[in-house]
Amino acid sequence: SQTIHQWPATLVQPVGSPLSLECTVEGTSNPNLYWYRQAAGRGLQLLFYSVGIGQISSEVPQNLSASRPQDRQFILSSKKLLLSDSGFYLCAWSETAVRGYTFGSGTRLTVV
Amino acid sequence: GQQLNQSPQSMFIQEGEDVSMNCTSSSIFNTWLWYKQDPGEGPVLLIALYKAGELTSNGRLTAQFGITRKDSFLNISASIPSDVGIYFCAGLRNTGGFKTIFGAGTRLFVKA
Numbered sequence: 206s207q208t209i210h211q212w213p214a215t216l217v218q219p220v221g222s223p224l225s226l227e228c229t230v231e232g233t234s235n236p237n238l239y240w241y242r243q244a245a246g247r248g249l250q251l252l253f254y255s256v257g258i259g260q261i262s263s264e265v266p267q268n269l270s271a272s273r274p275q276d277r278q279f280i281l282s283s284k285k286l287l288l289s290d291s292g293f294y295l296c297a298w299s300e301t302a303v304r305g306y307t308f309g310s311g312t313r314l315t316v317v
Numbered sequence: 318g319q320q321l322n323q324s325p326q327s328m329f330i331q332e333g334e335d336v337s338m339n340c341t342s343s344s345i346f347n348t349w350l351w352y353k354q355d356p357g358e359g360p361v362l363l364i365a366l367y368k369a370g371e372l373t374s375n376g377r378l379t380a381q382f383g384i385t386r387k388d389s390f391l392n393i394s395a396s397i398p399s400d401v402g403i404y405f406c407a408g409l410r411n412t413g414g415f416k417t418i419f420g421a422g423t424r425l426f427v428k429a
Contacts, residue, residue: 308359
């Protein structure tokens with residue numbers, strides 16, 4: 206069966222520090238991968254999605270970037286965090302969008 | 318751009334009550350999905366709807382794909398405390414590739 210792993214679960218980082226969040230999927234090949242952000246009490250904002258290795262589409266301009274160095278690995282990065290980057294970051298995968306997403310357990314990022 | 322209006326924003330109900338929530342849009346969608354997010358976790362897919370007028374159940378949950386294809390409804394019967402969480406609708410439309418649009422969520426509180 207397919208599983209998705211996301212880490213770390215919680216992160217507190219100072220303003221201006223770098224960020225790296227990692228997400229891996231097991232049990233499937235060539236998944237569609239997604240990074241979402243959820244601000245406190247708010248909905249889901251799509252940040253990036255990828256349909257294959259090295260293929261990244263950005264939905265919202267910001268100081269975050271994403272990379273897909275391997276088929277089942279998706280990384281969210283920042284060179285310098287802002288206070289406004291705080292939130293709950295969710296990785297998700299899908300075989301095909303109409304069948305819905307499987308989300309990871311999320312990373313709660315607090316920028317101080 | 319495409320938007321989904323999900324209502325109500327939040328609900329406070331007594332255990333045992335039935336719950337209704339909906340999503341509406343000015344755009345037509347090909348697929349409707351309903352997710353539930355437990356506190357501190359990623360959303361989990363509850364029900365997928367693929368045909369106008371379709372009515373699908375998952376235990377105490379029932380969802381319907383509106384006949385106009387511009388709305389969807391989720392009902393929860395005989396609510397229990399573990400129904401607490403945020404319920405998201407998501408609409409998909411084929412525009413040369415399926416794009417998922419999420420509603421802002423309905424936050425459900427159940428009092429025992």
